[in-house]
Amino acid sequence: MIKVLTGNKAAANGVRLARPDVVAMYPITPQTPLAEELAHFHAEGQMDCEMVEVEGEHTAMSTIMGACVAGGRVFTATSSWGLAYMNEALMYCAGLRVPAVMVDVTRETPSMRGVGGGRQDIMSIRDSGWIQIEPETCQEILDSVLMAYRLAEDPDILLPVVVAYDGFYLSHLSERVDIPDQADVDRFLAPVKNSPRPNLVSGRNLHFSPSIDGQPFAEFRYKTLQAMERVKTKIEQIEGEFAAIFGRSYGGMVDTYRAEDAEIVILTAGSCAGTARVVIDQAREDGLKVGLARIRMFRPFPREKLCQVLDGKKMVAVIDRSICLGWNCGHLFMETKAVLSDMAKPPRMLDFIDGLANTDITSDHIEKALAVAAAALKGKETAETNWLIWD
Amino acid sequence: MGEIRLHGRGGQGTVIAAEMLANAFVLGGKYASVFPSFGVERRGSAVMAFARYGETPIREHTRVYRPDILLMLDQSLTENPTYYEGFRHGGIIIANTKHEENIAGLSLNQKVLATVDATRIAVEETGSAVTNTCMLGAFARGTGLVRLDDLKKAMALYFKGEVLAKNLRVLERGYEELKVTTFTPQLAAPAAQLAAAVELTIAPPKDTNPFPAAWSDVDKKMITVQTGEWRFRRPELHKASCRLCGWCSVYCPAGCMQLGEDGYYHPDLAYCKGCGVCVNECPAQALKMTAEEVI
Numbered sequence: 091m092i093k094v095l096t097g098n099k100a101a102a103n104g105v106r107l108a109r110p111d112v113v114a115m116y117p118i119t120p121q122t123p124l125a126e127e128l129a130h131f132h133a134e135g136q137m138d139c140e141m142v143e144v145e146g147e148h149t150a151m152s153t154i155m156g157a158c159v160a161g162g163r164v165f166t167a168t169s170s171w172g173l174a175y176m177n178e179a180l181m182y183c184a185g186l187r188v189p190a191v192m193v194d195v196t197r198e199t200p201s202m203r204g205v206g207g208g209r210q211d212i213m214s215i216r217d218s219g220w221i222q223i224e225p226e227t228c229q230e231i232l233d234s235v236l237m238a239y240r241l242a243e244d245p246d247i248l249l250p251v252v253v254a255y256d257g258f259y260l261s262h263l264s265e266r267v268d269i270p271d272q273a274d275v276d277r278f279l280a281p282v283k284n285s286p287r288p289n290l291v292s293g294r295n296l297h298f299s300p301s302i303d304g305q306p307f308a309e310f311r312y313k314t315l316q317a318m319e320r321v322k323t324k325i326e327q328i329e330g331e332f333a334a335i336f337g338r339s340y341g342g343m344v345d346t347y348r349a350e351d352a353e354i355v356i357l358t359a360g361s362c363a364g365t366a367r368v369v370i371d372q373a374r375e376d377g378l379k380v381g382l383a384r385i386r387m388f389r390p391f392p393r394e395k396l397c398q399v400l401d402g403k404k405m406v407a408v409i410d411r412s413i414c415l416g417w418n419c420g421h422l423f424m425e426t427k428a429v430l431s432d433m434a435k436p437p438r439m440l441d442f443i444d445g446l447a448n449t450d451i452t453s454d455h456i457e458k459a460l461a462v463a464a465a466a467l468k469g470k471e472t473a474e475t476n477w478l479i480w481d
Numbered sequence: 482m483g484e485i486r487l488h489g490r491g492g493q494g495t496v497i498a499a500e501m502l503a504n505a506f507v508l509g510g511k512y513a514s515v516f517p518s519f520g521v522e523r524r525g526s527a528v529m530a531f532a533r534y535g536e537t538p539i540r541e542h543t544r545v546y547r548p549d550i551l552l553m554l555d556q557s558l559t560e561n562p563t564y565y566e567g568f569r570h571g572g573i574i575i576a577n578t579k580h581e582e583n584i585a586g587l588s589l590n591q592k593v594l595a596t597v598d599a600t601r602i603a604v605e606e607t608g609s610a611v612t613n614t615c616m617l618g619a620f621a622r623g624t625g626l627v628r629l630d631d632l633k634k635a636m637a638l639y640f641k642g643e644v645l646a647k648n649l650r651v652l653e654r655g656y657e658e659l660k661v662t663t664f665t666p667q668l669a670a671p672a673a674q675l676a677a678a679v680e681l682t683i684a685p686p687k688d689t690n691p692f693p694a695a696w697s698d699v700d701k702k703m704i705t706v707q708t709g710e711w712r713f714r715r716p717e718l719h720k721a722s723c724r725l726c727g728w729c730s731v732y733c734p735a736g737c738m739q740l741g742e743d744g745y746y747h748p749d750l751a752y753c754k755g756c757g758v759c760v761n762e763c764p765a766q767a768l769k770m771t772a773e774e775v776i
Contacts, residue, residue, distance in 0.1 A: 094504045259542050265514040266507050361542035368540050452543050461681050476683040
């Protein structure tokens with residue numbers, strides 16, 4: 091069914107179609123209307139689940155963790171300070187390999203009391219063990235929520251997944267979304283009952299706690315790392331199955347656009363990739379060989395895939411919506427830079443920081459980044475990290 | 482792809498209007514996307530919404546800076562040039578106003594200027610000055626981009642029963658009573674070349690703030706919001722009934738009922754938001770709310 095939905099409503103529809111058993115959310119700022127929409131579905135009888143209104147995000151995460159360990163399919167949503175507040179439970183969740191699914195509407199955290207858009211909040215949990223998917227459109231948000239459950243609950247993975255989409259620029263953007271039929275979703279995502287994963291309703295006497303130290307802890311850490319690596323092939327497989335049923339796919343871990351013969355690649359993530367596509371089309375008409383690499387999965391980081399995409403390129407212009415304090419650059423730049431040492435002939439890289447604290451990454455800004463990158467390729471001296479907001 | 486910017490005041494349904502418009506485009510088989518402005522969205526304060534439409538999926542995820550179409554929901558905004566910033570020459574302006582000539586005098590180089598007295602229509606049909614559905618009817622006629630039927634279907638997603646029935650009449654009257662004037666715009670020279678063709682570098686930021694972090698000197702920089710601009714109605718004092726008890730000044734949530742030289746309490750209209758608490762609390766019924774604008 092075609093509808094006009096905000097990113098938040100698209101996410102809520104994805105969650106509804108996934109048929110979770112327990113949803114626990116804190117409903118007040120910085121929470122988004124996603125929580126309201128889910129409560130609405132529940133009140134109308136469209137969701138057969140426990141809807142727990144908790145007193146804070148720490149409890150939200152603790153609640154869904156417990157429900158998930160008991161064998162259920164679970165969901166929570168948060169944003170900025172809420173993500174920070176659930177940090178302890180969130181680390182447990184990943185450390186214990188509890189396959190929960192969460193939405194984080196990404197925000198700057200301190201700016202505007204926690205409701206200014208940005209990507210700084212989600213970067214604070216990048217090494218927590220959560221798989222991290224970053225959609226570009228409202229449709230991709232809905233589809234990513236469905237794929238997130240498949241990924242999280244896969245017996246080869248068993249890791250929590252966060253679908254992290256841009257605060258305001260996606261969460262509050264309304265656009266045309268195709269809502270899948272429940273029957274098709276049920277074919278893609280089977281009920282969680284009878285899952286082979288260890289849980290507390292298996293009839294066995296099991297003890298489940300992170301309070302272990304030394305070698306056993308290191309062994310679980312090792313297994314977690316291996317599971318993270320397996321995500322890289324699993325996502326391709328899951329997305330293939332998704333495409334077979336719904337006819338949509340997003341390029342796995344790295345989505346590319348006109349990148350095949352490009353000399354300059356704009357590398358970014360999230361909503362501004364759409365604007366970058368428009369700028370790339372214009373620049374192509376002007377004869378500039380430009381393409382796009384959109385990091386769709388930030389954790390695990392698409393190290394191998396990026397090597398393929400960036401192979402033979404002359405310049406990578408990164409557009410970052412968060413800053414890596416202590417590295418004088420943004421996070422996408424820092425992590426992509428680490429991949430260069432895997433390459434025989436690495437491209438040059440420039441970083442462009444923009445869109446902090448709810449400011450807009452406009453097409454003018456992306457054009458400016460491209461102009462600076464093109465000039466640098468011709469030999470013009472340029473700083474490595476640039477801020478697009480200054481004229 | 483075309484770009485639309487909607488201007489209204491909080492409480493007039495500007496964002497809902499944009500969403501209904503997007504729904505109507507999609508019902509008509511097109512693509513559309515909508516953003517609200519993000520910031521101080523209080524009842525009465527000036528708000529914006531941004532919309533795009535096209536035959537293919539809308540890829541831009543930014544605000545609208547160079548609108549082809551402006552939809553002005555509130556008459557009090559129509560004469561302020563700042564709300565027309567970035568308007569593309571040769572575009573369409575659809576405005577709620579009785580004074581078309583005041584917009585025509587702003588030298589905006591528009592192709593179409595279409596006006597309707599939406600406030601009057603809304604008040605006549607619904608009893609409130611919420612003009613959004615009237616302006617959607619005006620949009621359908623003034624631009625020809627969406628069908629009135631699709632707008633009606635879109636509205637049925639948001640309203641039910643009597644509210645829907647009333648608003649459908651408002652929509653139709655907006656369509657029918659729109660006055661459309663066409664112009665021969667002077668189009669600007671072809672667009673400047675893409676910035677990518679120009680060699681440039683980015684200068685570091687100018688150091689404009691004397692502090693290393695988010696400090697500010699309140700003696701030098703104090704932001705005050707003229708909340709009086711949000712007002713639709715104002716309290717008016719009838720001295721003959723006033724008992725000078727000062728109750729209104731105790732209850733005013735903005736603290737702006739002040740003792741004047743005449744010994745009576747008067748609202749400071751620079752800050753009075755027109756909430757009506759003073760009128761509600763006055764034991765002598767000496768205060769009455771009056772519409773800001775004569776309809």
